[in-house]
Amino acid sequence: MRRRTLTLVAVAALMSLSAGSSLAEVTGDPPGHGMTGQSGTVLSGDTPVPSAEVSVYQAGDEKGSAPRRLARTRSDGRGRFHVAYRRPDDPSAVLYLTADSGRPPRRGTGAHRTPPVRLVTVLGTAREHRGGAGKVVLNERTTVAAGFALAQFTEGAEVSGPHPGLQNAAAVAHNLADITTGKVAKTLSTPPNGDRTSALRTFNTLSDILAGCTEGRTCDELFRLARRPGQPAPRDTFQAAADIARAPGHDVAALFALSSAAPRYRPALRSAPDAWTIALRYVGNGHELDGPGNIAFDAQGNAWIPNNYVYDPDPRNTACGSRVLSKLTPTGRSAPGAPFSGGGLYGAGFGIAQDPRGSVWVGNFGFQGTGCALDADRLYRSVSQFAPDGRALSPRRGWRQGDILQPQGLATDRRGNVWVANCGGRSVTRIPHGRPEGARNIAPGGDSLVKPFGIAVDTSGRAWVTGNGSDNVTMLSPTGEPRRTVSGGGIKRPMGVATDSLGNVWVSNGGAVVAPCEGTTPAMLAEAVAQIVTRHVDASVTMIRSDGTTPARPFVNDGLFLPWGIAVDGSDNVWVANFGGHRIAHLCGARTSACPPGVRTGDPISPADTGYTSDGLDRNTGIQVDPSGNVWLANNWRTVPVQTNPGGHEMVVFIGVATPVRTPLIGAPRHF
Structure with a gap:
C-alpha cells in the first residue's frame, strides 16, 4: 500500500x-x-x-x-x-x-x-x-x-x-x-x-x-x-x-x-460474465407490482406499468385481477400519488400506451389467478383511460364501445387514434381521436386474424397487428381498413411487434408461446413452456418491409428464447424480451451504420450464444427503451409460475445500453 x-x-x-x-x-x-x-x-x-x-x-x-x-x-x-x-x-x-x-x-x-x-x-x-x-x-x-x-x-x-x-x-x-x-x-x-x-x-x-x-x-x-x-x-x-x-x-x-490487478472493491465476480451489463431491479413502493405486463414512458421519462394481479408476495395465495396502474419515476420510485386506480381497471395485460394529449390507455384483459371467485367474462371487455396526473377518465366499467374482448396489445398514432388488439375477438378496435363514442370494431373475418396480440403503428400511420393463432401479421390502413396479410418469413406464433423510423416492422416469433385467450388459459400457456429449457426451433424475429415483403428466413440466435416483447431504439436497433432463458437479445436493425462493423441487419449485437443474461430476470413480456437509453423489462411471471398467483414483482432495467428514444412512443420511435 x-x-x-x-x-x-x-x-x-x-x-x-x-x-x-x-x-x-x-x-x-x-x-x-x-x-x-x-x-x-x-x-x-x-x-x-x-x-x-x-x-x-x-x-x-x-x-x-x-x-x-x-x-x-x-x-x-x-x-x-x-x-x-x-x-x-x-x-x-x-x-x-x-x-x-x-x-x-x-x-x-x-x-x-x-x-x-x-x-x-x-x-x-x-x-x-x-x-x-x-x-x-x-x-x-x-x-x-x-x-x-x-x-x-x-x-x-x-x-x-x-x-x-x-x-x-x-x-x-x-x-x-x-x-x-x-x-x-x-x-x-x-x-x-x-x-x-x-x-x-x-x-x-x-x-x-x-x-x-x-x-x-x-x-x-x-x-x-x-x-x-x-x-x-x-x-x-x-x-x-x-x-x-x-x-x-x-x-x-x-x-x-x-480486475485482478488492483482488487479494491468487494463483493466481486469470481468469473467473467457473458457481458458487462448492469441490470437493476425496481419495485416502486414494494407492494404494487404483481405480473407487470408492459411499459409506456411519458414525456418526462416516467414509466406507466399495468399489472396482471393483486399484489401478494406468496404465490400460493389466490390473486384476483389487479385494479391498480403503477407509475414509476425514472429512478424506479413510485411516483407521487401512484399507484392509480378506477376507470374499470382489472387484470390488465400487455396493452398500454399514451396518446398525444397525454392520456394513458390500458387494456383490461381480465387476468386473475386460479381460485378467484370473480367472473372474468364480465371484466375483460374494456379499456381504461387515465389523465396525465393519474385520474381515471373512463367510467367505472371502463370504455366498452367497439366490441372489445380480452384486449392485449395497444397503440396510439399521431392523430390521437387508439388501436386495441382484441386477443379473444379476432378483431381490432379503433377509437378515433381517443373518443370512445366513435369506436369501431374491425374484424377481417374467418381465420384470417386469430388471437391478435401485439399492435404497432408505422411511419405512415398504418397499424400492424400480430395473429398469434394464425401465424401472420395484418396491416390496417390509417382509417382501419384491412389492406394486407403477411405470412411466411418465419412468422410463427407472433407476439410483440414494433416499427422503426425507416418504415420497417419487426415481429417477435414466440414459437411455442400460445397467447392465453380465445379458449387458451394462462395455465395452458404455463404447461406449454414449462419443459422448454433450450431455445425453441421456431423462436425468431422477422422483419417486414414497408411493402409487406420479408427476407426469406427469419433472424435466429440463442439470445432468443420464447421471444415476447420487442422494441426499437433511437438508432433503429432491435431489442427483444424473452419469456424464458433470463436474457434479452440485441439485434442490428435496418440502419446498419449504427451497428458494429461487419454486422448486418438481423445479426446479433449481444452475444449470439447467450444474449444479455441477468439473474434479475424472470419471465419477461414487455420491453421498452427510455429517454436515457435504459432498457426496461417487465418481470411478468415467476420462472416457475404457480397459477394461483404466477406474477413476478419487479421491473428490470439495463443501464445505458441503448440509444435513447423520445417519449411518449406514438407511432414509430424518434431519436433526439
Whole structure:
C-alpha cells in the first residue's frame, strides 16, 4: 500500500509542476453573489489521490454541445479539495466533477498528454444539488456509475444531451454509487438487488478494472480492450467505462482479467460474465407490482406499468385481477400519488400506451389467478383511460364501445387514434381521436386474424397487428381498413411487434408461446413452456418491409428464447424480451451504420450464444427503451409460475445500453 501511495504522489507532483498556478484555491469559503462551493475527496479504493486536477462541469444541454467548465482546483496531500463556482442560471443543468491524474508529458517532446485517469462523480441538476452542504467522493465506483448511466450522453471526454434524458440519467447514477461516501448506493446494495442478483458484484468488478489503471498498471490494456468496434480507443478511465457500457459484449473475458490487478472493491465476480451489463431491479413502493405486463414512458421519462394481479408476495395465495396502474419515476420510485386506480381497471395485460394529449390507455384483459371467485367474462371487455396526473377518465366499467374482448396489445398514432388488439375477438378496435363514442370494431373475418396480440403503428400511420393463432401479421390502413396479410418469413406464433423510423416492422416469433385467450388459459400457456429449457426451433424475429415483403428466413440466435416483447431504439436497433432463458437479445436493425462493423441487419449485437443474461430476470413480456437509453423489462411471471398467483414483482432495467428514444412512443420511435 505504501509503494502504491508513493507512486500516486510522485505522478501527481510531476503533473502539478507542468500545470501552472492559475487554479482556484483548495480551501476557503465560496465568495461573491451567486457563488457556491463543493468539498470532497479523491480516492482510489481507500487511498487518497493527491494533486489531482478537480473540475466542476456543466454538461451541454443538447447532443454534441460542449460542456462548460465552471471552476477547477487541485486535491491536497490527503486527496481533499474545495472548489468555488458560480451556480448555473438553468436549474435543470446537470453538474459533474472530474478528477484528472496520470502521466506527465514525455521530456523533450513538448507535447501535452491527456491524463489517462479521470475519476468522475455526477452531482445532479443545479436544482437538486445546491452545493456547499456535504462532501462528495470521486473514486472508481462513482466513475463506473457515471460512465454507465451517462453512456449515451458521452462523446469522448464530454457529456451533453437533451432534457429529460440527461437529467434522468444523472439521477440513475445515484442508484449505483453513493457520491457522499463513494460506496455502493442503497438501491444497488439492498433487496431486490444486493445479494439477490449479480449486479452488485458486476459493478464492483468494473470498479476493480478501472482501479488497475488508477494504480498505473493496466491503462494501455484497458483502453485497448474497452475500445468499441470501429471506434477510437478511449483516452481515460471515464471514457473506458462509458465505452464498456455501450459495447458490453466485447472482449469480456480479457477485461475481467484486468480486475485482478488492483482488487479494491468487494463483493466481486469470481468469473467473467457473458457481458458487462448492469441490470437493476425496481419495485416502486414494494407492494404494487404483481405480473407487470408492459411499459409506456411519458414525456418526462416516467414509466406507466399495468399489472396482471393483486399484489401478494406468496404465490400460493389466490390473486384476483389487479385494479391498480403503477407509475414509476425514472429512478424506479413510485411516483407521487401512484399507484392509480378506477376507470374499470382489472387484470390488465400487455396493452398500454399514451396518446398525444397525454392520456394513458390500458387494456383490461381480465387476468386473475386460479381460485378467484370473480367472473372474468364480465371484466375483460374494456379499456381504461387515465389523465396525465393519474385520474381515471373512463367510467367505472371502463370504455366498452367497439366490441372489445380480452384486449392485449395497444397503440396510439399521431392523430390521437387508439388501436386495441382484441386477443379473444379476432378483431381490432379503433377509437378515433381517443373518443370512445366513435369506436369501431374491425374484424377481417374467418381465420384470417386469430388471437391478435401485439399492435404497432408505422411511419405512415398504418397499424400492424400480430395473429398469434394464425401465424401472420395484418396491416390496417390509417382509417382501419384491412389492406394486407403477411405470412411466411418465419412468422410463427407472433407476439410483440414494433416499427422503426425507416418504415420497417419487426415481429417477435414466440414459437411455442400460445397467447392465453380465445379458449387458451394462462395455465395452458404455463404447461406449454414449462419443459422448454433450450431455445425453441421456431423462436425468431422477422422483419417486414414497408411493402409487406420479408427476407426469406427469419433472424435466429440463442439470445432468443420464447421471444415476447420487442422494441426499437433511437438508432433503429432491435431489442427483444424473452419469456424464458433470463436474457434479452440485441439485434442490428435496418440502419446498419449504427451497428458494429461487419454486422448486418438481423445479426446479433449481444452475444449470439447467450444474449444479455441477468439473474434479475424472470419471465419477461414487455420491453421498452427510455429517454436515457435504459432498457426496461417487465418481470411478468415467476420462472416457475404457480397459477394461483404466477406474477413476478419487479421491473428490470439495463443501464445505458441503448440509444435513447423520445417519449411518449406514438407511432414509430424518434431519436433526439
